[in-house]
Amino acid sequence: MRVSLLLLICSVLASPIAGQQIWDIWSTTWDRSKLFTYTNLGPNPINFVSPGPIASADIVINDGTQFQPVYGFGGSLTDSSAKLLNNLKNSNSGTYNALLKYLFDPTDGANAAGLSYLRVPLGASDFSDTAYSYDDVSGDTSLSQFNVNKQPSYVFSVINDIRAINPYLKIHVLPWSPPGWMKDSGTVKGGNFLSQFTSQFAQYLLKSIQGFQSHGIPIYAISLQNEPQNSNPSYPTAKIAVDQEAQIGLALRTLLNNNGFSSTKIIGFDHNWSGAGSYAVQLMQQANSAFAGVAFHCYAGSVSSQDTFHNAFPDKEIYFTECSGTMGSDWWSDIKWNMDNLYIGSIEHNARAALEWNIALDGNGQPELPGSNSCGNPPCRGIVTISGNSYSPNQEFYSMAQASKAILPRDKNGPFGTRIGVNVGGSLNWALRVNACVTGRVNPSDWLRYSIVVLNWDDSASTSWNPQPVKTTIEFRGMQATYTFPVGVTTLWWYAPKTSGVQANAFGNDTIPTVHNITVSGTTVSPNHGVSHANATSTSSFISTSFSSNVPFTSAASSTASSKGASPSDIPPITVPDSAEAAGQNKQKPLFRFRRDAY
Ligand SMILES: *[C@@H]1O[C@H](CO)[C@@H](O)[C@H](O)[C@H]1NC(C)=O
Numbered sequence: 001m002r003v004s005l006l007l008l009i010c011s012v013l014a015s016p017i018a019g020q021q022i023w024d025i026w027s028t029t030w031d032r033s034k035l036f037t038y039t040n041l042g043p044n045p046i047n048f049v050s051p052g053p054i055a056s057a058d059i060v061i062n063d064g065t066q067f068q069p070v071y072g073f074g075g076s077l078t079d080s081s082a083k084l085l086n087n088l089k090n091s092n093s094g095t096y097n098a099l100l101k102y103l104f105d106p107t108d109g110a111n112a113a114g115l116s117y118l119r120v121p122l123g124a125s126d127f128s129d130t131a132y133s134y135d136d137v138s139g140d141t142s143l144s145q146f147n148v149n150k151q152p153s154y155v156f157s158v159i160n161d162i163r164a165i166n167p168y169l170k171i172h173v174l175p176w177s178p179p180g181w182m183k184d185s186g187t188v189k190g191g192n193f194l195s196q197f198t199s200q201f202a203q204y205l206l207k208s209i210q211g212f213q214s215h216g217i218p219i220y221a222i223s224l225q226n227e228p229q230n231s232n233p234s235y236p237t238a239k240i241a242v243d244q245e246a247q248i249g250l251a252l253r254t255l256l257n258n259n260g261f262s263s264t265k266i267i268g269f270d271h272n273w274s275g276a277g278s279y280a281v282q283l284m285q286q287a288n289s290a291f292a293g294v295a296f297h298c299y300a301g302s303v304s305s306q307d308t309f310h311n312a313f314p315d316k317e318i319y320f321t322e323c324s325g326t327m328g329s330d331w332w333s334d335i336k337w338n339m340d341n342l343y344i345g346s347i348e349h350n351a352r353a354a355l356e357w358n359i360a361l362d363g364n365g366q367p368e369l370p371g372s373n374s375c376g377n378p379p380c381r382g383i384v385t386i387s388g389n390s391y392s393p394n395q396e397f398y399s400m401a402q403a404s405k406a407i408l409p410r411d412k413n414g415p416f417g418t419r420i421g422v423n424v425g426g427s428l429n430w431a432l433r434v435n436a437c438v439t440g441r442v443n444p445s446d447w448l449r450y451s452i453v454v455l456n457w458d459d460s461a462s463t464s465w466n467p468q469p470v471k472t473t474i475e476f477r478g479m480q481a482t483y484t485f486p487v488g489v490t491t492l493w494w495y496a497p498k499t500s501g502v503q504a505n506a507f508g509n510d511t512i513p514t515v516h517n518i519t520v521s522g523t524t525v526s527p528n529h530g531v532s533h534a535n536a537t538s539t540s541s542f543i544s545t546s547f548s549s550n551v552p553f554t555s556a557a558s559s560t561a562s563s564k565g566a567s568p569s570d571i572p573p574i575t576v577p578d579s580a581e582a583a584g585q586n587k588q589k590p591l592f593r594f595r596r597d598a599y
């Protein structure tokens, strides 16, 4: 036993770890000269070689330590987002299809973000034409007037269009309010939930899931209430106390189990980071069996408080479900904030998904529910701005696209990535923020994909603007690669064989390990062993054709032109309001100063 173990270890160590090379790089740079731009290193890949001295920064991958699987990035398909997308579909279906593909196509090597996690309001939110629930008939305790089709039909059709592009899409639904008659206010706009309607509200949520099912839409997860600590009379909101949410959760869990939805997860809280150690923890204490986990928003507290919850309930899942960009903020400051706190930060703090608020809004942050004060000064910004027949992806898109590329399945029907151990050393270790993932393969003999997402924020933004590329060594299984990261966000990967310690968790639970060959541009290729990735997926030809013909980079393209080669004096000043209150709305990211002192 002991001898064979030793032999195994020796053979793993002695087997040549040659062949590990970096071919594929996606990057977004501070000056927008690269916007989620693919580079194939072609005949000159970066090789992992015997280690030399470390560079200014040294990324150390620890693939023996695995954390949570990551199911993806995305946003909320509000009524307003679906309406804008549907209008685009009606006026220019080609542009609509190109946009949906650019956002959601998960195909390995595609020039697309592959967003795979969609949050959908049940009934109205602050981004709807009117305030409604699925049953606004006061006192209808039998829910005989329940009608899921009060949701505009374009919400269902757009979801199904997205599902046709991304078969992995996870759909997470939740109400912004119970029906008004279940609350002390009598309206969906604000008020407190009345405990006497606990079983009716659980029934209402079951019927909502069945209603989505009637449109062919499977539900991955449901939260019981968006922001249960926020009551605002200007738009659909409700306060639901922790003991009330616990009882609703227990009732709904039983209903789901008895009606064929035992795999649909119930997620609790869905509100600010600042409630991680209180409401979120208390909910698990009171109704552990009902909830798979909790969800957080960015509007108060800090991402590190996700650890407070994780440490109290390490087996419960964490989702980061909402943060909104606001109009007029600085593009590169937002990229830094988003990567630091959300697309690297929340994942680093155990989240399985990280989402923005609206998928799409127009250039004025509309259409918002008339009278709502949730956004407006400044307006909220969608992941993509749709203006008439054109669209432009915003900084929120580029941030999450870079992170998404690191965790998408390598093979058709293969698993999503799992976060692994990584730390950064070297004299400039503060200049980089890094996440690392391993992605399993459908064919167990294929090499695993190792990917890193790297933010280089060494720009001296708070003193004298001076963006500095950082020469970095990457340490992996006793070998070393060297790459100089520009100021911006870079995603790159390489492949390596399984070792005895690594393969165990490389496959997520909810994956179907069926071998499918990959079809690219009419040729079928077998899933490769990762050594010459460039050949296996023909990414470069795919990129050059789809990028130029399908994607009208409207405002992004013009801002690229104007900021290319920008000198320090061209950099917009970084102005961030001191507090959410100062901005006069509640959808405002808090400003953190715990690392680089200005975003
Ligand atoms: C998922 O994996 C975990 C850890 O291996 C295991 O405990 C759990 O039972 C699995 N769940 C399913 C549904 O397979």
Ligand SMILES: *[C@@H]1O[C@H](CO)[C@@H](O)[C@H](O)[C@H]1NC(C)=O
Binding pocket: 515, 516, 517, 525, 526
């Ligand atoms: C994939 O392609 C290989 C090589 O052409 C072939 O042997 C294999 O049967 C194919 N697998 C499937 C599932 O089509």
Ligand SMILES: *[C@@H]1O[C@H](CO)[C@@H](O)[C@H](O)[C@H]1NC(C)=O
Binding pocket: 042, 043, 532, 534, 535
């Ligand atoms: C693989 O890529 C190399 C370098 O681009 C090229 O010379 C070779 O023909 C490619 N092989 C295949 C099978 O496409």
Ligand SMILES: *[C@@H]1O[C@H](CO)[C@@H](O)[C@H](O)[C@H]1NC(C)=O
Binding pocket: 227, 230, 272, 274, 299, 300, 586, 587
């Ligand atoms: C959390 O978020 C909302 C915005 O949705 C905000 O209005 C509220 O004041 C925040 N709550 C706390 C406790 O800070």
